[in-house]
Amino acid sequence: MRRLFQLASRCSVVLCCRNRTSDMTLAIGDGANDVPMIQMADVGVGISGQEGWQAVMASDFAMGQFRFLVPLLLIHGHWNYQQLGYMILYNFYINVVLVLILFCCFYHTTSNYATNFTFKSFSPRYNSIIYSSLPTIIVGILNKDLRKRTLLKYPQLYGAGQRHEAYNKKLFLLTMLDTLWQSMVIFWAPLFAYWSSTIDVASIGDLWTLGVVILVNLHLAMDVIRWYWVTHVVIRGSIVATFISVMIIDSIPNLPGYLAFFDAAGTGLFWLLLLGIIVTALLPYLVVKFVYQYYFPNDIQICREAEKIGYDRVVESGQVEMLPISDNPSR
Structure with a gap:
């Protein structure tokens, strides 16, 4: 550092430039002269102060003092990244489960490639609008993986975003494989169980509808870290609303599948199938999740367990080893 200072002091002009153009940069300023810097950075932070609002108007985030930058990055930045990464994977999951049942080869080969719609006509349209949208929104907003005290005490946790731990190709592939398994279980189990039965095909469609909604909501509930009363209401309410919708639709004489449910x-076979579908479909996810958290935990999972078993005794004593923060965060 001393040699660098001596060299720089001998130069009349010093040009500072980025060595790695793929790195993600953050710029913070409080005056009009900082506006070009804020606009050129990937993330711009403006400080509202005595020099006016020019920096604030040109920035992505605004704050009152420079000291608020630490909680903005270490707390809210960490929370937002974790929530966004999980919600992207979960929204892929809930939609692909239904799409695989509707349009993949399982559906068309068993119906001789006909256009008959075994699901109730309202089920696919309302799946992402009513049945699963509200739990996704509430959990995405309220679910926090770690407390503020932990995130401030261990800045190394910020490196989870730089290492793409919440959303990456490996997680996406595992999610799609899990989705494929769950859709196959939901589709084939009722068909094999009722293969020689005279039950109406609309009854199997009701079983598929209930199985999908219960499955995706229980999958979401397994990943909830902090429960609130509204979280219980929306997850349980989504399942109850699906049962009520199916019963109401099947009670209308003019619609197909009258009294099918x-x-x-x-x-007893219907309820045994519904329970068996849920358990069988979720079992691989439970096993993989247990193995990763027990044998290959990351920094976030270690700190989360430390909070549960004794925050003051473990976390505040600094006995949690962390991976270092990467010095070249990429886009």
Whole structure:
């Protein structure tokens, strides 16, 4: 550092430039002279102060003092990245499960490539609008993986975003494989169980509808870290709303599948199938999640367990080893 200072002091002009153009940069300023720098950076932060609002108007984030930059990055930046990464994967998951049942080869080969719609006509349209949208929004907003105290005490946790731990190709591939398995279980289990039965095909469609909604909501509930009363309401309410919708639709005489749900639900096989589908579909996800958290935990999972078993005794004592923050965060 001393040699660098001596060299720089002998130069009449010093040009500072980026060595790696793919790196992601953040610029912070409080005056009009900082506006070009803020606009050129990937993330611009403006400080509202005595020099006016020019920097604030040109920035992505605005704050009152420079000291607020630490919680902006280490707390809110960490939370937002974790929530956004999980919600992207989860939204892919809930939509692909339904799409695979509707349009993949399982559906068309068993119906001789006909256009008959086994699902209730409202089910696919309302799946992402009513049945699963509200739990996704509430969990995405309220679910926080770590407390503020932990994130401030261990700045190394910020490196999870630089290492793309919440969303990457490996997680996406594992999610799609899990989605393929769950869709196959939901589709084939009722068909094999009712293969020689005279049950109405609309009853199997009701079983598919209920299985998908219960499955995606339980999958979401397994990943909830901090439960609130509204989280219980939206997840349980989504499942109850699906049952009510199916019963109401099947009670209308003019619609196809009249009383189909009530005919199927009167047998023990229907409820045994519904329970078996959920358990079988979620079992691989449970096993993989347990193995990764127990044998290959990352920094976030270690700190989360430390918070549970004794925050003051473990976390505040600084006994948690962290991976270093990367010095070249990429886009």
